[in-house]
Amino acid sequence: MPTDAPSNLPPVLRPDAPPTHSVADLAARFASDVRGDVEGATLTGLTLATADLRPGDVFVAVQGVNRHGAEFAQAAADKGAVAVVTDAAGADVAAASGLPVLLVEDPRALLGDLSAWVYSTGRDDDLPTLFGTTGTNGKTSVSHLLEGILGQLGVTTGLSSTAERHIAGQVVVSRLTTPEAYEMHALLALMRERGVEAVAVEVSAQALSRRRVDGIVFDVAGFTNLTHDHLDDYADMREYFEAKLPLFRADRSRRAVVCVDSAAGAEVVARSEVPTITVSTPALASDQDAAAAADWVVEILDERQVGTEFRLTARDGRTLTTLVPVIGRHMAANAGLAIVMILEGGYAWERLVDALDGGRIDAYLPGRTELVSGETGPAVYVDFGHSPDAFEKTLAAVRRVTPGKVVMLFGADGDRDATKRHDMGRTGVEGSDILVITDHHPRHEDPDSIRATLVEGARRARPDAEIHEYSPPERAIIEAVALVGDGDAILWAGPGHQDYRDIRGVRTPYSARELARRALREAGWPVPEPHWPVPYPDDETPASDPLRPVYPGA
Numbered sequence: 001m002p003t004d005a006p007s008n009l010p011p012v013l014r015p016d017a018p019p020t021h022s023v024a025d026l027a028a029r030f031a032s033d034v035r036g037d038v039e040g041a042t043l044t045g046l047t048l049a050t051a052d053l054r055p056g057d058v059f060v061a062v063q064g065v066n067r068h069g070a071e072f073a074q075a076a077a078d079k080g081a082v083a084v085v086t087d088a089a090g091a092d093v094a095a096a097s098g099l100p101v102l103l104v105e106d107p108r109a110l111l112g113d114l115s116a117w118v119y120s121t122g123r124d125d126d127l128p129t130l131f132g133t134t135g136t137n138g139k140t141s142v143s144h145l146l147e148g149i150l151g152q153l154g155v156t157t158g159l160s161s162t163a164e165r166h167i168a169g170q171v172v173v174s175r176l177t178t179p180e181a182y183e184m185h186a187l188l189a190l191m192r193e194r195g196v197e198a199v200a201v202e203v204s205a206q207a208l209s210r211r212r213v214d215g216i217v218f219d220v221a222g223f224t225n226l227t228h229d230h231l232d233d234y235a236d237m238r239e240y241f242e243a244k245l246p247l248f249r250a251d252r253s254r255r256a257v258v259c260v261d262s263a264a265g266a267e268v269v270a271r272s273e274v275p276t277i278t279v280s281t282p283a284l285a286s287d288q289d290a291a292a293a294a295d296w297v298v299e300i301l302d303e304r305q306v307g308t309e310f311r312l313t314a315r316d317g318r319t320l321t322t323l324v325p326v327i328g329r330h331m332a333a334n335a336g337l338a339i340v341m342i343l344e345g346g347y348a349w350e351r352l353v354d355a356l357d358g359g360r361i362d363a364y365l366p367g368r369t370e371l372v373s374g375e376t377g378p379a380v381y382v383d384f385g386h387s388p389d390a391f392e393k394t395l396a397a398v399r400r401v402t403p404g405k406v407v408m409l410f411g412a413d414g415d416r417d418a419t420k421r422h423d424m425g426r427t428g429v430e431g432s433d434i435l436v437i438t439d440h441h442p443r444h445e446d447p448d449s450i451r452a453t454l455v456e457g458a459r460r461a462r463p464d465a466e467i468h469e470y471s472p473p474e475r476a477i478i479e480a481v482a483l484v485g486d487g488d489a490i491l492w493a494g495p496g497h498q499d500y501r502d503i504r505g506v507r508t509p510y511s512a513r514e515l516a517r518r519a520l521r522e523a524g525w526p527v528p529e530p531h532w533p534v535p536y537p538d539d540e541t542p543a544s545d546p547l548r549p550v551y552p553g554a
Contacts, residue, residue: 012052015189018044019120023083027102036100041082046118046182055080061090062108073097112214115185129198129345134244135224137390138334139202141368145338146200148363152355158191158199163366163497168194181212205243220345221253226264227389248272257341261285279340281333298336300329305401308332320353323360326369328397367496372516377525378484380516384496388423395431404487408432409480410494414445425457429465437469438476440494441502481519
């Protein structure tokens with residue numbers, strides 16, 4: 001919902017030298033009616049949110065859940081907007097700002113096309129090669145693997161994922177899994193301006209439903225899987241699945257690569273409207289016949305703490321062997337999907353073989369089964385997985401590389417799909433030796449109630465299991481580390497790369513990765529230097545820092 005309140009989110013990324021258009025031209029192309037004088041006015045950008053508005057922008061006012069964006073037209077005018085695009089319901093309110101008002105039937109539905117025109121990112125031959133990946137689990141991993149492999153080929157890359165945005169080496173924290181349409185087109189324009197040759201984009205179901213990728217045609221679309229999640233946004237799994245299918249239409253992509261390890265993948269192939277290649281990992285596939293018939297097969301060769309070695313083989317006999325630097329058969333499946341997507345994007349097989357065969361993929365996957373502990377002592381992995389399927393796969397991967405016991409630590413999102421919480425508790429307790437339940441993003445829900453539901457699901461599955469409950473998570477990780485020793489492992493699922501917790505609408509600074517390192521150090525275990533920025537050197541951490549490994553009553 002648009003607002004004139006200051007934003008605590010990272011800034012919208014835009015080109016340094018955006019194209020300039022006349023407002024009259026925009027009106028002629030898109031508006032059904034114009035109120036006010038547009039002659040001589042020019043624009044260089046557009047936005048839905050006044051917090052992101054810059055002088056020269058067009059302000060697009062849409063109907064929100066509680067208020068109409070047109071109510072913020074005066075704030076937009078005060079910040080330098082040159083016009084308002086809105087619907088009939090917002091026209092009179094917007095006109096009071098004195099800005100020219102361009103009427104359209106549905107500004108939200110038009111936002112992608114508007115953005116593509118403003119930033120010249122429509123069906124443009126000089127855009128980077130675009131890779132878009134959807135699915136419940138693995139989207140972020142595939143996106144980072146795509147970027148890493150392309151970098152090994154010498155390609156200048158861009159990335160838009162749940163974790164981060166990358167522009168030719170510059171790293172920025174992400175706002176949403178998939179940005180709003182105006183942000184996405186501005187980001188693509190900036191990438192083109194900086195010489196990016198290929199871009200990996202994580203495409204959520206919500207992004208497709210809410211038209212955040214309108215106006216973009218991906219050169220290659222990828223599909224990972226479909227599992228229980230997001231039923232706070234969709235009525236059931238069928239509706240959730242249908243929300244992902246538009247990515248595989250000819251107006252959204254040119255080619256597709258689909259993992260067929262699940263029945264959902266087979267249906268995507270059957271309903272895809274673009275040329276489609278299939279990939280399967282028999283070690284994960286629910287249908288072995290479908291796996292055997294795939295165009296490409298991922299064979300797991302070895303699993304160890306430094307990563308997962310696999311062989312990728314085509315039906316025509318082409319093959320390469322490499323290592324993905326993350327544990328888990330599902331991560332090898334993600335890497336196989338990424339390699340085939342790159343091949344379908346027009347990059348030569350010989351280049352991929354030269355870069356990867358006999359070696360390893362050079363990719364950093366922030367918060368994806370990320371090992372934050374040292375070479376001795378317990379292994380501690382921080383992961384972003386927050387669905388029962390993700391728990392099951394990741395716990396199994398941790399189990400296969402852990403000689404001792406496995407401790408599972410997690411919480412659940414508040415104000416999100418509550419129907420999966422019992423299954424989260426069940427899969428967590430079934431895959432671990434000890435379960436520790438804590439808080440995650442409570443948002444506006446009661447965290448005690450969330451934890452109680454998770455514990456209930458776990459107790460139903462294993463009444464005799466060792467289950468602990470601690471709040472807040474700053475305490476929980478200290479208690480979890482106290483339960484393990486050399487050769488054991490902790491999987492802390494949920495927070496992953498995130499640097500905040502949402503508590504009653506406030507983003508509280510927080511890093512599970514850093515909290516885990518500090519808890520290990522306090523217990524006397526060595527820890528490596530982090531890949532991520534830390535807020536303070538260890539000897540300068542103020543007592544008020546929420547990342548201090550201290551909990552109430554300690």
